Amino acid sequence: MTAERILPLLVAVPLLGAALLVGAGRWLPRYTADVFGLFVSGGTGALAVAQLVGVRGATGPVEWVAGWRPEGGSGVGIVLVGDGAGLGLAALISALVTAALVYSRRFFDEPPPGQAGAFPALLLLFQAGMCGFVLTGDLFNAFVFFELMGVIAYALTGYRVEEARAVQGALTFGFVNSLGGYATLLGIGLLYARTGELGFAQIGAALDAAAGGGDALVTTGFALVATGLLVKAAAVPFHFWLPDAHSVAPTPVCMLLSGVMVELGVYGIARLYWATFAGPGGVPAADAHRVLLVQGVLTAVLGAVMCWQQRHLKRLLAFSTIAHTGLFLTALSALTPEAATGVGVYLVAHAGVKAALFGCVGVLLDRFGSVDERELHGRGRELRFVGVLFAVGGLALAGLPPFGTALGKALCEEAAGPGATVLFVAVSAVTGAAVLRTAAGVFLGAGEPPAGPPHFPRAAARGPRTEHRSAATGGRGAGESGTSDEHDTAPGPEQEGEPETTGSGEEPETAGPVTRAPDSMLVATTALLAGGLAVGCVPALWPHLAHAADGLSDHSAYIAAVFGSPETPPASTAPNWKVSGVLLDLLATLLALVLARTAPRITAGTRRAAWARPLRRLHSGHVGDYVACTVAGMALLGLLLR
C-alpha cells in the first residue's frame, strides 16, 4: 500500500470505528468500548505520524480519491493532500483525542443505558471530521468536514442534556457556527462561479491564470469563506459562542475544543490565503495583512481582558484560548514562512498546555462539584499534585522557557515585529497571571477568603445528580423540572444585575464525588503538559515544524504538488532559542507572577472592575445578540478588505 493510499484511512478509520462502537455498543461492556476507542484513535495517530516522517514541505503524498485525476488542468475529482501541516495537525488531533479518551475513563460512570460506546464514538467522529478538514485539498469538502466537526461538537457540548446550562451553550454554539458555515458556502459558490473549480490549488491556479488580478468578486469570496473560518477560530466579534460552549461542555470535550478545534480555524485561514489567494490573481498581501492584524489584536486584547474578569474556571480558560488565538492571528499577519513556523510551534505547545489546564479543572469539578474560583478558595490544598500541574500550566501559558509556548511566542515576536512583541508579552502575562491567581487562591488559599457566604449551600452543589436522573426517567413536566433547577438559575443576591457566570452548582462528571484524583485523569493531564514541554525541549521536532510551515506558506509549491509535479523545497532553517526571545519570555513570566501576586487584593470581595462592565454585558448569552455581532463582524471584514 503506497503512502497516498493511506491518506483516506486517516478519515475512514475513526469513522468506521465510531460506526462499530455505536452498532455494537449495546452489547459491549464499558471497558471494552473505551479500549477499542483508544485503539482506533491511537492507531489513526500512528498512521499519521508514519506518513509524516517522509514529508518535506509541500511534497507529501497526494491522493485523488477513486482515481479522478484532473485532465488537461481541470476535473471534478476530490483531492487529499498530506503535506506537513495537514499530517502534522492530523497527528496532533489524534494525540489529543487519545488523551481525552484516557481522561474520560472515569467520566460518565453511568453512560446512557445500553450505550456504553456513545461517548467514545462521538469523540472518534469528531476526530474524523477534524482529520478530514486538515487533509482535504478541496474547498467544498473542507466545508463539509467543517460542518461535520461542528455538528459533533454541538452534540458533545450538550452531551449532558439533562443540564439546563449545557443545552443552552450547545445551542448558541450551533447557531453561530452554522451561520458562519453558510457564509463560507456562499463564498465557495462565488469562487466556483468565477473559476469553475473547487480545490484550493485549482482555484488558486485559475485565479492566477486570469488576467488583471483580483477584483471585487474574488475579494467578496475570500471574505465570505474567511467568515466561517474566523467564527471557528473565535476571532472578535465572532467569538461569543466559545466561552458559552466551554463553560458547559464536559471537560474532555473542552480539551479538544480549546486544544485543537479552535486552532483549526487559524489553520484554515492560513491554508486558504496561501494556497488560493496568495498569487497575483488573489487578495493583495497588504489587505490580508490588515485583516489578520486588526482581527488578531482585537481578539488578543479582548480575550485577555475578559480572561482576567472571570471566576468560572472553564470560562477563564476559554477566554485565554481566545486571547491566544488572537496572538496566532497577529503573528500570522506577517505572512512570512517564519511567522507560520512560530505559529505552528506555539499552536502545538498551546494545545498540550491548555488541554492539561482543562484536565486540572476537571479534577476540581469532580472533587468539589464546583469550578467557581471564590467557592473553591483554599479547598484545593489536599490536591497537591493537581495544584502543581495547574500552576506549571499557568507558567507555561505565560511563556516560561523551556516550554514550547515560550519558544513559539519568541518566534512569533521575532516574525511579527516590535509592536506585536509588546502585545505578545502583555497578553500572555495577563492570561498566565489569571491562571496563577486562581492556582494560588484555590490550591494555597492565598489572598482573602471570599466575602460573604457562597451563593449556594454546598449541599445543593453535591446533591442534584440523583434528582436529575429521576427527572430524566420519571418524565416530569417541563415547568416542574424548571423549578427544581432553580438553584442553578437564580442569580445570587450579591450579583443581581451583574453580568457574570458563576461556576458553582456544577454537576461533577463522575458518578459520585471522587475522593482522590483518578489515575487516568492525572496520567492524561501530565502527558499533555509534558507534550507542551517537549515541543520546546526536543530539537528533533523543530525541523519538521519548519518544513510544515514552509509548505503551508508556499503558494506555488502547494499548487505544483497537487498537480503532480512537486518542486524540491528549499532548505528551511529550523527554529531555535535566541537570547532575546528567552529574555522576553522571562519578562512575561515575571509580569504574570507579579500580577498574580497583587491579584487577590484587586479581586477580593465582590467589587469588579467597573470599566470592564460594558464589555461583560456584551457577552449576554443571547443568540440574537451573537448573530447580530457576527453580521457586524462580516461588515468589518468587508471594510478591512475593501
Added chain:
Amino acid sequence: MNLLPFLCAGWLFLVGCYALATSRNLIHAVGALAVCQSSTYVLLLAVGYRSGGTAPVFSDVPPGARPVVDPVVQALTLTDVVVGATVTALLLALVVQIAKRHGTVDPDELRELRG
C-alpha cells in the same frame, strides 16, 4: 448575466440573519437559520444555470447534443441539503431539551451564561 438570483441569495441570507437576531422563539430561530441556508441553494443553482439548458441526464441523448445545466453545483446543493438537515435536527433536539430544562423557548429568558 442576470443579477436577480444573486441579489435574491443575498437578500435571503440577510433576512435570515435579521430574523435570527430578533427572534423571540427558538423554533422560529431554527427556521430562520434554514432561511439563511436556502440562500446558499439559490446561489449555487444560479451559478450553474445555463439559458435553455435542461437537467444533466444523458440517458436518452448523447453527450453534447444539447446544453445542460452544471451538475456539479447540483451535487453541492444536495450535499448542502443533507448538512442542513443534520444541523436542523440537532438544533431542534436541543430546543426540545431547553424547553424541558428551562421551561421556555424564548431566548430573552435564557440568562445563565453571561459575562
